[in-house]
Amino acid sequence: MARIGVFICHCGTNIAGTVDIGRVVEAAGQMPMVVHAADNKYNCSEPGQALIRDAIAEHRLSRVVIAACSPRMHENTFRKTVAAAGLNPYLLEMANLREHCSWVHSDGKEAATTKAIELIRMAVSKVARHEKLFPKQVSLTKRALVIGGGISGIQAALDIANSGYKVVLVEREPTIGGRMAQLDKTFPTLDCSSCILTPKMVDVAQHANITLLTSAEVKEVKGFVGNFEVSIVQKARKVDHAKCTGCGICWQKCPEKAPSEFDMGLGKRSAIYIPFPQAVPPKPVIDTANCRYHKHLRFVEEKREGKPPPQCRVCEKLCPVGAIDWEQKDEVLTEKFGAIIVATGYKAFEPAVYAELGYGKHPDVITGLEMERMMSASGPAGGDVTRPSNGEHPRDVVFLTCIGSRDEQRGRTYCSKVCCMYIAKHAIILKEHYPDVQCYVFYMDVRAVSKDYEEFYKRAQESGAIYIRGKVSGIRQEDGRLVVRGEDTLLGEMVEIPADMVVLAVGMEHSPGSAELAQALKVSYDINELFIEAHPKLRPVETMSDGVFVAGACVGPRDIPESVASGSAAAAKVAALFSQEFLTTDPMVASVDQMKCGGCLLCTKVCPFKAIDTQVLRDGRTVAVVNESLCKGCGLCVATCRFGAANLRGFTQQQLLAEVTSLWQ
Amino acid sequence: MAIDFEPRIVGFLCNWCSYAGADMAGTARICYPSNIRVIRVPCSARIDPLLVVKAFQLGADGVLVAGCHPGDCHYTEGNYYSRRRFALLYPFLEYLGIEKGRLRLEWVSASEGRKFSHVVSSFTEGLVSLGPREKVPAEGALP
Amino acid sequence: MSQTAQIRQAARELLQGKAVECVIGYERGTDGVNARPFFAYEAAEADRLIFDQTCTHDLAKYLLNRKGKSTAIVVKPCDSRAINLLLNESQIQRDKLHIIGVVCPGVVERRWGTPGAKQLNACQVCQQHTPVVYDTLVGQPVSEPAVADPYPDVAGMEAKPADERRTFWEEQFSRCLRCYACRQACPGCYCPECFAERLDPLWVGIRIAPGENEVWNTMRAFHLAGRCIGCYQCEQVCPVNIRLSLLNRKLEKDVLGMFHFQAGMDAESPPPFSTYQKDEKLGIGE
Amino acid sequence: MKSDNPFVPHMATLREAVELTPDVMLFRIDLDDPDLKPDFSYQPGQFVFVSAFGTGESPFGLTSVSYRRGPLEVAVRKVGTVTGSLHELEAGASVGVRGPFGNHFPLDDFRGKNIHIIGGGIGFAPLRPVILTILDHRSDYEDLLILNGARTPQDLVFASEFDTWAASPRTRLELTVDAGDKSWTGRVALIPSVVRELNLSPQNSVAVICGPPIMIHFTLIELKKLGFADHQIVTTLEGKMKCGLGKCARCNVGDKYVCKDGPVFTLEQISTLLEQF
């Protein structure tokens, strides 16, 4: 039984100065279901609130209209007031007499008073259709999943673990470390990448709160914030890591060699291998594509003609602990998590589309990442930079920027952000190592925007690198050397530079499988398959999918400090989430009346938060069902639903229609 | 046309931008005609065209729908959907004889108090010059 | 072989082979002139099936009553679009369906007892004479004529002054009996509870009067925006001849113009209100 | 104003609204016209239309007995718009009453018999006047069994009267719920299985059943198993009604109108109906 009380606030003279409060009180008292109408100097003051609480008790009010300022200002205040009087806090509606009336119609007291009365009538009609709402409490699993073991994921995992929560870190490669592990030195400080990274990798391996799953990938994600259920595929490594001690005999003795992925194919590794000496975990995996025993098995299985290759099995024979397990299969683990951080990073742009640059054709045209491996003291060449074509030290080295970046036609539209700086780094280091080297850089713009970056770029120039503004139109081979032809747009003339090596500053691209992962996580991604954050400025590590956070370069090009910072930021968000006993959901969310749902499922397609699932009822009908933990209450589904099955609590069709109708009563 | 015609406008404002923009007009004391009656909705995407049609049936002279600027939606994309919905409803109502100028879709951000006031003023003026809507009688005499 | 013979043969085979439980097609009605819908459950009934220019009904509507049951259905091109619409909206299952698509030269206005002479307005501007989806095609696909102005009727109405339009629609809506025959005939109308019959919220009052009728007719049409496949069933069944196609076709025209979308051309394209382009210019809010 | 228009209800005032369960209210209604009251008599099983002005009217079985001369009582579960509007009313509000309509329970035929009253949920409400009549004329009838079932203990209607009924002579009260709670120490079982368990005897008995269709369906099966003949089972049918006068042709089950020929039927009568609901 609706017994509505209306409390009209003077707000000092803010409202009372323009609106005839007496008339408003009188009119409100006449409205249907209103059993009490009163005015108040300041509704929001403690005495004002006390009057409201008393009136609720005295008049047995079941619903309350506060006619005062904007609900954006004080709705929460008054919800608490009515709750203190024993009413459900959602049985409150505000009429905005100040911002929307007295302050903007101070020139017409009569009109303002009329409007004030109508605003109250609308609120009364609406509040009569309010329902008691109850925030729901959902328990949560205080365990985080970090997808991607690069520097960003490592940082996030460590920060969460250090906050006292369990973390599972999933990495699809056999080791964590990511791209940063491949780098030689880092700009602008030139400290050794692995020197600063490997201790963190070890921390991950040793942290009691972190479970590390390498050679593993996320397959399926169900559930929602606080209650995700994730299926993770642990790929068969053919080595029982529980037994393996990482002694290294196997990979030293393995007779089969294959190009090393970690070294960008510049070096070799054995078929049973760890990607690099400091790999974490320091335990090998068998590359079944190259393993001799597996080649033998395949030969037999496929019933091929001729003599089968030998069954090598050297590793098995030599392993002191019997860790080789030929029977090992891919395994699916299903685990519960409360939050997920995506830190899947990037892959370097493949420059083959730039046919005129001859990457893949001219051996001395290499990518920036290949240069990193070449320069690295622990790399295949021991840090000795030589021309792949003849093993000689190069004298003239040309760098080309924006390969795959800022290029709508063949690459990506965005700037990859790090290329300018790593080229500067290469130029500086080359000059340091080989004083007779001459570096040339073809550039579009030099972007050196972070702390100490501009200085670093200057240092490269001062080291003797010649920066030429312009694009390169082609590279040809001539007398065992390369000739780089391009335009110097500052001089406005074509230039040709003979070079011993050309380094392509390839940009960053989404890592493979990003779109599939985003779909599994119900997170949006853009045309470049980069993850979209909930808000580019204010919510940079959150996504529109609650409980899923993003860190590092999976969102867009980022350098190491930014990746680390976003990893920490995401971890902080997770820690904040986990600091709650329960997740409290806002009750002003959508709902679907299953009896009225016709099952067109358009709502599931438009929901920006993927908060609507489908459900098959006992009568065989498929209907939409709202996941209240994900719904943000925008109401798009309500306007989309022709059936009138979807409704939005707090802004129901009935409530809004009542507001409209009340204007003509 | 009667000079003292006071059009009745129903305004559906999204909570995060346009309602806040209207609040801003208040805070800045920017006066505008008092003809609008505001209904707060979380997002312009919440507004079922039925509500607009119903407002016109009941006798509204004008209906204003206001939301965040495209790209600024609090829910990231709601207003793109409302833009489509009302882009289609707009010429349809005109086709049914509800003149252009009686339904308006506007993007008003939380900082655009002045714009909100301007929108209401110009909308009201436009409706005054259009005059009262010749209402379809709800009663309806027998044929 | 005539279209009728081909349909009969296909139906007979499907029923004999128990590929489907039922074939929905047309048979001759009691006036001896017009066709009426017919449900054949046995092979022997296949010979009652016919096809000619009096087969005006959009049989796709019946599929909503046969969810989950294997069914063959005779469809004209416009009806085949209704099937795509229903597939798109998860109402029917393609694998339960055998579609006998008929190449259609156009159908005539239904007139009791006498052969209709006038082609339906929709047929006069039809640009789809071959079904867009089918399993068996009856007839030879024809090349589609270029229709210079597919919406002359809508354009004519648009050109009228606002008050004339209003008067026109007021008169039209005042006739409405709210029998909801238009809804019942429409393959796109399948709400478990129609908004017009909803009591809470009460959108349409019980009075059968112009104001209430206006809400009904306006929103019925708008609920079909981007969904109407132009089968004209609504207008054909209206007992008081309200020009409902003028409403539906206006929306169809605008949806095509604004969103480049035509309902039911395939089963996958997202309908206009379930997608958007960030930078589209729609002439509103700009 | 008096009107001979059968669609114009008598004006009445809501004297009291009592919450029977979380979604059922008992309304006590006084007719406004003092001249009307003496003539307004009705029998157990009959119903009235109650108007909530602004929404409409709906039929409700009367739960009071006429001879006590008290206010009209109806129990209203909130299921639709009319019932929703009625639930919003405060004491003192104007309502409309049309009726009484329909036939009634054949209490004369019940005399000298054992009576089994079986009601489920809100369906128990129209059985209350049968119980009251029997208790007020206790010597006219043999043993009385009252079986009242509901989904939960909170949903049992007329709980405040259970003690009185249970304490009446030759009266047995059985309560059951589909799902109990912490405070519930009674039965947790569906009505049909309670009927089976109680092993009701058809000897010189009638069973009066009212409740949701599914409950009636399965209870009838149990009663038949126990040997009850069709004429020993009395139940009520529900139909959508608009007039109560047999004019609107809506509530018919085959050739019978629930509003005129019913709502009370013996199973014998129901089995002769053309349509089976």
Next chain:
Amino acid sequence: MRQFISKQNLISWLRQQMEARQLVAPTQVDDLILFRRIDRVDDVILQFQNTATSPKEWLFPKTETLFHVERKDGKAELIPAEIDGETVIFGLRPCDARGITMLDLPYLADPADTLYRQHRQKTVLVGLSCLTACPECFCESMGSGPEDTAALDIMFTEVRDGYLVQAITEKGRSLMPQALLSPAETVKPPAPETAPVPSEGITAKMRQAFDGPYWGRVADRCIHCNVCAYVCPTCYCFDVRDYTNKGSVERVRSWESCQSPGFTKIAGGHDPRANKGARMRQRFSHKLLYFPEQFGPLHCVGCGRCVRACPVNIDIREIMQDVQRMGAPK
């Protein structure tokens, strides 16, 4: 005694009627002929087969207020609606007039429907007999016919240059000034014949045919469009609800059809007649079984409107033939 009225005099008589009371007559609306209130006598159509919808809406309006609710000092007061003003309906075909007798049976039975009774008392029914039969008409099999005068106050029959006039009731006679009439010299033209439909004994047959798959098969193609009921001169189902507009409340009755999907659905969602076949059967059972058992005559006058209007050709004539052919159930 039959009299004659010239066409010119008929027009003047209609004009007199139009000025004295509300005149309702067939008139052209777009491509339809409908009974409408006449403001210009020239609009009256004299040559037509029959109107698209029946004239019942002038006695049983498609929407009608039963009473108004007035609120005074927190109390409600009911103001019953009254029909004021007289109406002449001109141009009723005999079948439609017979249809009015079908409305009379339920609505005038005690307790009478007051509004209907008032309409009936304040309306003069003027018929126009049929000189040709509509192809789908079967009135003679349903107890009516081209010259049936049931319910009519006056009947006109077109002859050369004018009409034969037959004042049937006192009400009719009082409305027909002798000055406009002359003795009839022309003989009455022969009445047309309508196609026979086997209506004999149909009620008993309907009872036999009640169960079985037949109704489901017919209902397969029914789209429940309700058009049959809305054009029918005898269907009388209605819905009643309150109508609130701008604060005023009234109870309103509007047409509804037993074929509409929610017709029997009760609050809470249960619908005892959700099955298509059962719903279809309800229509024909009511017309051919329940109504005749309750009131006597078959509830159909053979006007043929539903036959013509049904978009899927559910033809009551065919149904009657089928039912007659069906044997007793097992």
